[in-house]
Amino acid sequence: MSRIIAIASQKGGTSKTTTCRNLATVLKEKGYKVLVIDSDNQANLTDCFGIEKPEQLEVTLYDLMEKVIMEEDLPKKEEYIITKEEIDIIPASIKLSDIEIKLVSAMSREYILRTIIDEIKDDYDYILIDSMPSLGLMTLNVLSACDSVLIPATAEYLSAKGLELLLKTIFKIKKRINKNIEFEGILLTMFESRTNLSKDILNMIKNSYGDYIRVFETVIPRSVKVGEANAKSKSIIEYMPNNKAAIAYNNFTDELLNYSDEDSSQIKEVI
Numbered sequence: 001m002s003r004i005i006a007i008a009s010q011k012g013g014t015s016k017t018t019t020c021r022n023l024a025t026v027l028k029e030k031g032y033k034v035l036v037i038d039s040d041n042q043a044n045l046t047d048c049f050g051i052e053k054p055e056q057l058e059v060t061l062y063d064l065m066e067k068v069i070m071e072e073d074l075p076k077k078e079e080y081i082i083t084k085e086e087i088d089i090i091p092a093s094i095k096l097s098d099i100e101i102k103l104v105s106a107m108s109r110e111y112i113l114r115t116i117i118d119e120i121k122d123d124y125d126y127i128l129i130d131s132m133p134s135l136g137l138m139t140l141n142v143l144s145a146c147d148s149v150l151i152p153a154t155a156e157y158l159s160a161k162g163l164e165l166l167l168k169t170i171f172k173i174k175k176r177i178n179k180n181i182e183f184e185g186i187l188l189t190m191f192e193s194r195t196n197l198s199k200d201i202l203n204m205i206k207n208s209y210g211d212y213i214r215v216f217e218t219v220i221p222r223s224v225k226v227g228e229a230n231a232k233s234k235s236i237i238e239y240m241p242n243n244k245a246a247i248a249y250n251n252f253t254d255e256l257l258n259y260s261d262e263d264s265s266q267i268k269e270v271i
């Protein structure tokens with residue numbers, strides 16, 4: 001059975017895309033069959049896998065969603081899935097900016113992405129969906145299609161109370177459109193162990209939410225090499241396996257996999 005994990009937060013720059021890129025690589029190295037879906041019109045994830053000029057691709061996520069909205073058949077899998085480093089990718093392009101407006105008037109508009117995933121999910125162990133930094137209709141589609149949400153967060157994001165809004169949205173989604181949604185947990189990213197802010201925030205978040213949502217023990221440190229790897233369309237795992245962020249992404253993946261179903265955070269109204 002596949003597990004569908006949404007990587008979400010409504011703020012940009014919290015390492016969503018980087019986490020998706022590197023988690024996919026570690027899972028693949030462990031022998032899992034992985035699909036990643038780029039649901040951000042910025043197409044950063046698509047870029048991180050070295051897919052150039054996605055606006056020239058025949059079929060991207062936008063086209064698939066448009067077909068579902070128009071009640072047309074989807075093309076064959078081979079026509080829209082791109083494979084890089086043995087990881088399957090449904091790419092995005094800037095065209096996806098138009099999807100919100102299309103979704104407004106669509107029937108069952110929260111379930112368009114889910115319809116696409118339902119057709120292919122049996123082929124994968126893990127499906128990771130990289131989200132755009134907003135809580136609009138596209139993100140709603142992501143949250144209604146997933147089994148769980150992983151929230152990468154920087155100290156700044158958490159201190160700005162960005163998490164509360166996201167959690168509230170997820171509670172609403174659980175009530176109304178995806179009652180099985182769970183929290184995968186909160187992953188602290190771009191962590192700077194030398195600054196007190198990061199440490200204070202980690203403690204604060206464990207105290208406030210730790211009883212309800214897993215806060216991963218592993219934190220992803222800030223390293224300029226991560227940016228370099230992204231710019232070269234590589235995972236940090238491959239680019240510099242001994243880098244502290246590469247090691248952290250390996251440890252984080254182990255933590256994620258070792259978490260049993262009984263432990264998984266049932267979403268409760270906590271705020």
Ligand SMILES: Nc1ncnc2c1ncn2[C@@H]1O[C@H](COP(=O)(O)OP(=O)(O)O)[C@@H](O)[C@H]1O
Pocket residue numbers: 011012013014015016017018019044133189190191220221222223224225226227228230245
């Ligand atoms: N651990 C890290 N250390 C240093 N830079 C990072 C790290 N993680 C991400 N970055 C950089 O920070 C920026 C934002 O990361 P990204 O993954 O694109 O965030 P998001 O998808 O949440 O907007 C990118 O330029 C990326 O290369």
Ligand SMILES: [Mg+2]
Pocket residue numbers: 016017018040044045130131
């Ligand atoms: Mg991103």
